[in-house]
Amino acid sequence: xxxxxxxxxxxxxxxxxxxxxxxxxxxxxxxxxxxxxxxxxxxxxxxxxxxxxxxxxxxxxxxxxxxxxxxxxxxxxxxxxxxxxxxxxxxxxxxxxxxxxxxxxxxxxxxxxxxxxxxxxxxxxxxxxxxxxxxxxxxxxxxxxxxxxxxxxxxxxxxxxxxxxxxxxxxxxxxxxxxxxxxxxxxxxxxxxxxxxxxxxxxxxxxxxxxxxxxxxxxxxxxxxxxxxxxxxxxxxxxxxxxxxxxxxxxxxxxxxxxxxxxxxxxxxxxxxxxxxxxxxxxxxxx
Amino acid sequence: xxxxxxxxxxxxxxxxxxxxxxxxxxxxxxxxxxxxxxxxxxxxxxxxxxxxxxxxxxxxxxxxxxxxxxxxxxxxxxxxxxxxxxxxxxxxxxxxxxxxxxxxxxxxxxxxxxxxxxxxxxxxxxxxxxxxxxxxxxxxxxxxxxxxxxxxxxxxxxxxxxxxxxxxxxxxxxxxxxxxxxxxxxxxxxxxxxxxxxxxxxxxxxxxxxxxxxxxxxxxxxxxxxxxxxxxxxxxxx
Numbered sequence: 001x002x003x004x005x006x007x008x009x010x011x012x013x014x015x016x017x018x019x020x021x022x023x024x025x026x027x028x029x030x031x032x033x034x035x036x037x038x039x040x041x042x043x044x045x046x047x048x049x050x051x052x053x054x055x056x057x058x059x060x061x062x063x064x065x066x067x068x069x070x071x072x073x074x075x076x077x078x079x080x081x082x083x084x085x086x087x088x089x090x091x092x093x094x095x096x097x098x099x100x101x102x103x104x105x106x107x108x109x110x111x112x113x114x115x116x117x118x119x120x121x122x123x124x125x126x127x128x129x130x131x132x133x134x135x136x137x138x139x140x141x142x143x144x145x146x147x148x149x150x151x152x153x154x155x156x157x158x159x160x161x162x163x164x165x166x167x168x169x170x171x172x173x174x175x176x177x178x179x180x181x182x183x184x185x186x187x188x189x190x191x192x193x194x195x196x197x198x199x200x201x202x203x204x205x206x207x208x209x210x211x212x213x214x215x216x217x218x219x220x221x222x223x224x225x226x227x228x229x230x231x232x233x234x235x236x237x238x239x240x241x242x243x244x245x246x247x248x249x250x251x252x253x254x255x256x257x258x259x260x261x262x263x264x265x266x267x268x269x270x271x272x273x274x275x276x277x278x279x280x281x282x283x284x285x286x287x
Numbered sequence: 288x289x290x291x292x293x294x295x296x297x298x299x300x301x302x303x304x305x306x307x308x309x310x311x312x313x314x315x316x317x318x319x320x321x322x323x324x325x326x327x328x329x330x331x332x333x334x335x336x337x338x339x340x341x342x343x344x345x346x347x348x349x350x351x352x353x354x355x356x357x358x359x360x361x362x363x364x365x366x367x368x369x370x371x372x373x374x375x376x377x378x379x380x381x382x383x384x385x386x387x388x389x390x391x392x393x394x395x396x397x398x399x400x401x402x403x404x405x406x407x408x409x410x411x412x413x414x415x416x417x418x419x420x421x422x423x424x425x426x427x428x429x430x431x432x433x434x435x436x437x438x439x440x441x442x443x444x445x446x447x448x449x450x451x452x453x454x455x456x457x458x459x460x461x462x463x464x465x466x467x468x469x470x471x472x473x474x475x476x477x478x479x480x481x482x483x484x485x486x487x488x489x490x491x492x493x494x495x496x497x498x499x500x501x502x503x504x505x506x507x508x509x510x511x512x513x514x515x516x517x518x519x520x521x522x523x524x525x
Binding site: 165171172176225 | 381417
């Protein structure tokens with residue numbers, strides 16, 4: 001036990017570990033909030049599609065050799081978010097197919113670019129790093145932390161201020177439109193914010209595992225809780241706790257950060273599923 | 288009785304074709320209008336037009352006096368998303384007040400009271416903390432009806448409200464709707480349940496690509512269109 005404490009003390013004496021923890025918790029919080037809406041609107045696939053687009057965009061950015069890769073990654077991902085949402089309806093290629101197309105396409109182009117124009121000698125490490133989250137988590141600069149902090153505050157303020165409208169649009173788009181709410185506008189805003197969170201989260205868990213951060217906490221919370229507010233709050237708490245646990249465990253056991261966080265989210269999901277199944281059996285259902 | 292909506296010679300549709308045309312009808316305060324028609328006859332397009340979400344291709348749909356689209360409480364058809372949505376009854380009913388928020392982020396005490404009153408009116412106040420997905424179909428529809436009442440108090444526009452309900456739940460819902468109508472709320476109900484339409488409504492609008500009939504219920508029963516449809520419905524039920 002004292003070993004564990006001294007190991008942690010040693011790691012947390014370095015600022016970069018603190019940076020990683022702060023960024024990790026903030027991303028977990030933001031993605032879980034949006035996740036509730038995305039899962040309920042049957043948009044979970046958007047997170048998955050966008051994360052692959054972000055991977056492709058990163059490959060493009062790496063090839064061009066720009067130092068600030070965000071300049072390329074962020075606009076490309078946001079643009080894809082808009083495209084996916086637009087093509088999701090009323091087009092010849094239906095929603096799920098178009099997302100699958102965009103996501104696999106971006107993955108392929110990204111991997112190909114990384115092979116044709118290798119930036120470093122170790123391509124597979126580069127690819128693996130961007131897909132599963134790299135050690136770059138531990139090389140965050142103070143400016144990265146600030147960027148993440150500012151984005152998180154924006155997302156949180158957006159979510160709280162528009163909470164009632166988000167609920168209305170999530171639950172019933174036709175009704176919201178009829179009462180004069182710009183439902184399409186809110187959908188677009190949610191997709192854009194999702195894109196931004198995914199880009200920021202890519203450093204943490206890698207592009208393959210981001211959707212886990214978005215969907216797992218919401219799904220877990222829905223096993224037990226029965227109102228939108230309690231699901232949202234619970235989802236945020238699950239996500240933050242799992243991210244914190246994942247980061248600390250990964251330090252102690254020297255496991256990959258992203259995979260450890262997602263595994264703890266998965267663990268939470270199983271626990272909540274079992275508790276949910278047990279409690280709903282006790283409670284008589286309404287007739 | 289003051290007129291609320293006047294539709295004169297309106298044609299509705301999309302860029303690539305007219306869905307329904309020749310629509311001439313008037314909705315007055317306190318009416319109970321039932322819109323009948325087969326699937327694909329343009330009922331849902333007409334709903335969007337009445338709500339002001341979709342401009343007509345030609346003709347006119349006019350709100351009279353101080354009546355506007357904001358005075359219409361809408362009860363849409365249920366979507367698959369809603370059936371397992373984790374939300375409490377109160378959250379859903381309260382979301383009917385969304386247009387009253389203007390620039391405020393949260394609901395006021397007056398809006399919460401309005402939600403409570405409307406739940407009480409429809410006999411679902413005791414369910415207010417229950418989860419929507421645990422309710423029966425009839426209870427769910429009453430929740431959505433209470434939400435529509437929070438949005439507007441002059442007119443309710445109901446899109447196939449009894450679809451999928453058993454006959455007892457259907458009757459309960461019809462009675463609640465009739466009660467609201469007697470309190471002076473105008474009802475527009477889209478339906479293909481002709482026998483109930485004839486039983487409860489005051490006016491009938493029957494469309495199929497074009498307008499087949501508009502008038503009072505008693506005229507409809509006497510009209511050739513009405514007789515034909517009532518007979519075919521009766522034949523189907525046998």
